[in-house]
Amino acid sequence: xxxxxxxxxxxxxxxxxxxxxxxxxxxxxxxxxxxxxxxxxxxxxxxxxxxxxxxxxxxxxxxxxxxxxxxxxxxxxxxxxxxxxxxxxxxxxxxxxxxxxxxxxxxxxxxxxxxxxxxxxxxxxxxxxxxxxxxxxxxxxxxxxxxxxxxxxxxxxxxxxxxxxxxxxxxxxxxxxxxxxxxxxxxxxxxxxxxxxxxxxxxxxxxxxxxxxxxxxxxxxxxxxxxxxxxxxxxxxxxxxxxxxxxxxxxxxxxxxxxxxxxxxxxxxxxxxxxxxxxxxxxxxxxxxxxxxxxxxxxxxxxxxxxxxxxxxxxxxxxxxxxxxxxxx
Amino acid sequence: xxxxxxxxxxxxxxxxxxxxxxxxxxxxxxxxxxxxxxxxxxxxxxxxxxxxxxxxxxxxxxxxxxxxxxxxxxxxxxxxxxxxxxxxxxxxxxxxxxxxxxxxxxxxxxxxxxxxxxxxxxxxxxxxxxxxxxxxxxxxxxxxxxxxxxxxxxxxxxxxxxxxxxxxxxxxxxxxxxxxxxxxxxxxxxxxxxxxxxxxxxxxxxxxxxxxxxxxxxxxxxxxxxxxxxxxxxxxxxxxxxxxxxxxxxxxxxxxxxxxxxxxxxxxxxxxxxxxxxxxxxxxxxxxxxxxxxxxxxxxxxxxxxxxxxxxxxxxxxxxxxxxxxxxx
Numbered sequence: 001x002x003x004x005x006x007x008x009x010x011x012x013x014x015x016x017x018x019x020x021x022x023x024x025x026x027x028x029x030x031x032x033x034x035x036x037x038x039x040x041x042x043x044x045x046x047x048x049x050x051x052x053x054x055x056x057x058x059x060x061x062x063x064x065x066x067x068x069x070x071x072x073x074x075x076x077x078x079x080x081x082x083x084x085x086x087x088x089x090x091x092x093x094x095x096x097x098x099x100x101x102x103x104x105x106x107x108x109x110x111x112x113x114x115x116x117x118x119x120x121x122x123x124x125x126x127x128x129x130x131x132x133x134x135x136x137x138x139x140x141x142x143x144x145x146x147x148x149x150x151x152x153x154x155x156x157x158x159x160x161x162x163x164x165x166x167x168x169x170x171x172x173x174x175x176x177x178x179x180x181x182x183x184x185x186x187x188x189x190x191x192x193x194x195x196x197x198x199x200x201x202x203x204x205x206x207x208x209x210x211x212x213x214x215x216x217x218x219x220x221x222x223x224x225x226x227x228x229x230x231x232x233x234x235x236x237x238x239x240x241x242x243x244x245x246x247x248x249x250x251x252x253x254x255x256x257x258x259x260x261x262x263x264x265x266x267x268x269x270x271x272x273x274x275x276x277x278x279x280x281x282x283x284x285x286x287x288x289x290x291x292x293x294x295x296x297x298x299x300x301x302x303x304x305x306x307x308x309x310x311x312x313x314x315x316x317x318x319x320x321x322x323x324x325x326x327x328x329x
Numbered sequence: 330x331x332x333x334x335x336x337x338x339x340x341x342x343x344x345x346x347x348x349x350x351x352x353x354x355x356x357x358x359x360x361x362x363x364x365x366x367x368x369x370x371x372x373x374x375x376x377x378x379x380x381x382x383x384x385x386x387x388x389x390x391x392x393x394x395x396x397x398x399x400x401x402x403x404x405x406x407x408x409x410x411x412x413x414x415x416x417x418x419x420x421x422x423x424x425x426x427x428x429x430x431x432x433x434x435x436x437x438x439x440x441x442x443x444x445x446x447x448x449x450x451x452x453x454x455x456x457x458x459x460x461x462x463x464x465x466x467x468x469x470x471x472x473x474x475x476x477x478x479x480x481x482x483x484x485x486x487x488x489x490x491x492x493x494x495x496x497x498x499x500x501x502x503x504x505x506x507x508x509x510x511x512x513x514x515x516x517x518x519x520x521x522x523x524x525x526x527x528x529x530x531x532x533x534x535x536x537x538x539x540x541x542x543x544x545x546x547x548x549x550x551x552x553x554x555x556x557x558x559x560x561x562x563x564x565x566x567x568x569x570x571x572x573x574x575x576x577x578x579x580x581x582x583x584x585x586x587x588x589x590x591x592x593x594x595x596x597x598x599x600x601x602x603x604x605x606x607x608x609x610x611x612x613x614x615x616x617x618x619x620x621x622x623x624x625x626x627x628x629x630x631x632x633x634x635x636x637x638x639x640x641x642x643x644x645x646x647x648x649x650x651x652x653x654x655x656x657x658x
Contacts, residue, residue, distance in 0.1 A: 046577075046581045215576050234576060234579040234580060235580060236576070236580070237576030237577075237580075242573045242574060242575045242576060243573070243574050243575075243576060243579065244571050244572070244573045244574075245571055245572050245573075245574070245586065246571045246572075247544050247563060247565070247566030247571060247572060247588075248375075248566075249588070250563040250572065250586065250587065250588030251563060251564060251565070251566075251588040251589065251590045252375045252588075252590060252593075253588075254587075254588055254590070254593065255588065256585065256586065256587050257574065257579065257585065257586040257587075258579065258583075258585050258586075259576075259578070259579030259580040259581075259582075259583055259584065260580065261580045261581060261583070264581075264583065
C-alpha cells in the first residue's frame with residue numbers, strides 16, 4: 001500500500017518534470033478586452049472555460065524561459081494564443097508549444113495582440129462564403145467596429161468595393177473621412193442606406209456578400225440591396241434584435257443566410273494549412289503597414305476595471321479597442 | 330417594293346407552314362388550380378407571362394393531332410407541360426414537342442395533372458440541400474399541404490423520419506390518422522411542437538433539414554429543433570409574416586436559411602439529366618401507387634369560378650386540391 005502510493009508519487013513527479021521540460025514560460029505584454037471576453041465572464045457566451053479560469057482570449061507575449069525539450073520556440077520570441085481560453089489577462093503563465101503561435105517581430109506589438117480574432121474574422125468571412133472577384137461589392141453594417149475596419153481594409157487590398165453602413169452621430173463627417181482613409185468606397189448612415197440609389201444607377205454592382213453584426217431593421221435594409229443569389233453572413237447581433245428576412249427574398253431572390261463564429265472555425269481548422277496561410281498573409285500585411293489596427297487605448301493592468309467597463313458599455317460600437325497593458329502594473 | 334413585300338409574305342407563310350409541321354395539337358383534360366396561378370393572374374407572382382395570356386401551369390392532356398415532321402410524340406400520348414406559362418386552363422392548344430413531356434398511361438390522370446409542381450418541389454427539397462441518410466429526420470410545417478403530403482410520402486419511401494407540424498382544428502385526430510396512413514412518423518400541432526421532447530429524449534435524431542411554407546412564429550418554433558449545422562429551406566409564406574431567426578442560431582448553432590422556387594429550378598435545369606431522372610422516378614412511384622395524390626376535387630371547366638375562389642381562400646391549407654376538368658364543359 002505504502003509502496004504503491006510512493007510509486008504513484010514518483011510517476012506523478014516524472015510526469016510533472018516531463019511537462020516542465022516541454023513547456024515555455026510566457027510573459028504576457030498586451031491583451032485586448034473584447035465583448036466576447038466579458039460575455040464569457042458573465043456566463044452568456046457558449047464557449048465556456050473550465051473553472052477556475054483566467055479571462056482573456058487574445059494577447060501578445062514574450063517567451064522568457066523554455067524547457068529543455070522545447071523545439072521551434074526560443075527565449076525572446078513573440079507569441080500569440082493558438083486557441084481559446086489561454087487566459088491572457090495575467091502577467092505570466094506556462095504553456096505547451098502547441099498552445100502558442102510565433103509572430104514575427106516586424107508585426108507591431110499592438111497589431112500582434114489583436115491578430116487572433118478581428119482580422120481573422122474579417123479574412124474568413126471574405127474568403128469562405130462567396131467566390132469574390134476584383135470589382136465585386138461587399139456590403140456591411142457596423143462598418144466602424146474593429147472587424148468592420150478590417151473588412152474595409154481587406155476589401156481595398158483585394159480590390160473589392162466596400163459599402164459600409166454606420167449609425168448617424170454628431171461627428172459623422174470625421175468618421176466618414178477616417179473610414180475613407182482606410183479604403184472605404186461608400187459609407188452610408190442607416191437613413192442613407194434606405195434611400196441610396198448607388199446600386200440602381202449601377203454606380204456599384206449589387207453586393208454578392210453582406211456581413212452583418214447588428215441584425216434587426218438595420219440588417220434588413222442591408223439585405224434588400226443584395227444581388228440575386230447573394231448571401232448574408234451574420235457574426236454579431238449588437239441591436240439585440242433577431243434577424244428578419246422577407247419570404248420573397250429567400251424564394252424569389254434566392255438569398256442565403258448563414259452565420260460565422262471564429263471560435264468554431266478555429267476548433268475545426270486548428271492545424272490546417274488554411275489557418276497557417278491566413279496568419280502568414282495577415283502577418284505580412286501588418287508588417288508592410290497595409291493593414292492597421294483600429295483606434296485603441298492602452299490601459300495599465302492595474303486599471304483593468306476602466307477597460308472592462310468601457311468595452312462592456314460601448315460594446316465595440318465606438319471602434320475604440322481597450323487593451324490591457326501588462327508592462328505597466 | 331411590291332416584290333419585297335410579296336417575297337416577305339412568302340417567307341412568312343413558309344415559316345408558318347413549317348411551324349405547323351413541327352407542332353402537336355393537345356386536348357387538355359385536367360388542370361389543377363394552384364395558389365401560384367392565382368397570384369400570377371393578380372400580377373403578384375414574379376414569373377409573369379407575356380400578355381395576353383391563358384392561365385394555368387400544370388395539367389395533363391392528350392395529343393389529338395401531330396405535324397408531319399413531329400418525332401417522339403404520337404396521337405393518343407399523354408402529356409404534361411415542360412415549362413411554365415403553357416396556359417393549361419383551356420380545351421385545346423398547339424405546342425412544339427419541346428414544350429411537352431410524355432407521361433406513361435399507367436400514371437393515373439389526376440396524378441399526372443399534378444406531377445409538375447408539388448411532387449417535384451418535395452423531391453428537390455429533399456435532394457438538393459442536405460445529404461440525408463436513412464434514419465435522418467426531416468421536419469416540416471404545413472404538413473397537410475399538397476407539398477407537405479408529398480414530403481411525408483417521399484420520406485417514408487427513402488427511409489427518412491418525418492416530423493410534420495399542422496394547425497390545430499376540430500377534426501385533428503382524423504387528419505393525424507390520414508397523415509399517419511401516408512407514412513408520417515410524428516404529427517404535431519403548433520402548440521405541441523413548442524413543448525415536444527421527442528428530440529431531447531432522442532426518440533428521433535434532431536432534424537438536419539427543415540422545410541418551411543409558413544414563416545412567422547410557426548417557422549421559428551420549427552427552427553429551434555434543428556440540429557447543429559442544420560438548414561431551413563423556405564418555399565412559401567402562408568402566414569404572410571416574414572421569417573425571423575435568432576442571431577445565436579446563426580452564429581453558435583451554424584443554422585443556414587435558404588429558399589426554394591421550383592420555377593427557377595426548372596428554368597436552369599430544363600434539359601438536364603437530373604430533371605429526366607426526377608420525372609422518371611416520380612412517374613414510377615405514382616405508377617406503383619407508392620405515391621398518391623392529395624385529396625382533390627374535380628370541378629367541371631364551366632364552373633371554374635368555384636375552383637378559383639376555393640383555391641384562393643383556402644390558400645392550400647385544407648390540403649384539398651381543386652382541379653379543372655376540361656372533359657366536362
